[in-house]
Amino acid sequence: MPDFWEVLYTRRSIREFKKGAPVEPWKIEKILDAARWAPSPENMQYWRMVLVRDQEMKEYIADMAQEHGATVFGNFPYEIVEDRLWYIPEKSRAAVIERAYDGTLFRYPEDADTVIVPCANTTAFDITPAYPSSTEVMVVSTSMAIQNMWLATRALNLGMGYDALPCGDHRRREKLADKLGLPRGVFPLTTLAVGVPLFPRTATPARYPLEGIVYEEYWGNPYKRLAFRKKG
Numbered sequence: 001m002p003d004f005w006e007v008l009y010t011r012r013s014i015r016e017f018k019k020g021a022p023v024e025p026w027k028i029e030k031i032l033d034a035a036r037w038a039p040s041p042e043n044m045q046y047w048r049m050v051l052v053r054d055q056e057m058k059e060y061i062a063d064m065a066q067e068h069g070a071t072v073f074g075n076f077p078y079e080i081v082e083d084r085l086w087y088i089p090e091k092s093r094a095a096v097i098e099r100a101y102d103g104t105l106f107r108y109p110e111d112a113d114t115v116i117v118p119c120a121n122t123t124a125f126d127i128t129p130a131y132p133s134s135t136e137v138m139v140v141s142t143s144m145a146i147q148n149m150w151l152a153t154r155a156l157n158l159g160m161g162y163d164a165l166p167c168g169d170h171r172r173r174e175k176l177a178d179k180l181g182l183p184r185g186v187f188p189l190t191t192l193a194v195g196v197p198l199f200p201r202t203a204t205p206a207r208y209p210l211e212g213i214v215y216e217e218y219w220g221n222p223y224k225r226l227a228f229r230k231k232g
Ligand SMILES: Cc1cc2nc3c(=O)[nH]c(=O)nc-3n(C[C@H](O)[C@H](O)[C@H](O)COP(=O)(O)O)c2cc1C
Pocket: 011, 012, 013, 014, 015, 106, 162, 163, 164, 165, 204, 205
């Protein structure tokens, strides 16, 4: 089992799975169990998960992802899409953009062993109106559960792809909620495809340096990494 830092630095978005390669049920259960340990306000545990294993349903999800992907990318000039996808290595960028244009890049849930649909339960407990931003805390908590599952997937040497496109607009989000029989107030956040990666991916897309995302004491005063500070 890789250690915590290795898991953190090598977790990737996996968008290609070995079709039909099964994942042992105990591993899926372990991933789901990781969600339970996420923090939440007053330990309210707003997250709920729906597991999708039915192939027809996975294909329905893939169809919605493709349709919406083609809208999100296909309607823009190449140069703009290329700018948005700057972090993809240049040698593979054109091929990826081609598949983003027609949306096929986002069909990967159909090749996954299991698709987890994490939902924020906005109906949990009557006290929620007391929170000034109750939807926010539910979504933040469920996001923490998602990240736990993503890291757990990597620790188990499996792959997870975050495919937000089936929930990418209100109409599709409602269609997905209906298809899964979700009650009103239970809000599907995304779809998480889990499976055996087609090939290992460890090189991580570039991240901004700390100086680009952290300010010291006040906004605009860049944080200086310890290595760049004067000694003494
Ligand atoms: C809120 C959120 C939405 C995302 N939506 C999608 C998506 O719809 N399709 C997709 O292929 N990747 C999606 N991703 C994955 C990002 O593209 C990916 O995390 C980012 O490029 C960094 O790459 P890495 O996860 O491999 O480190 C999403 C990630 C997050 C956190």
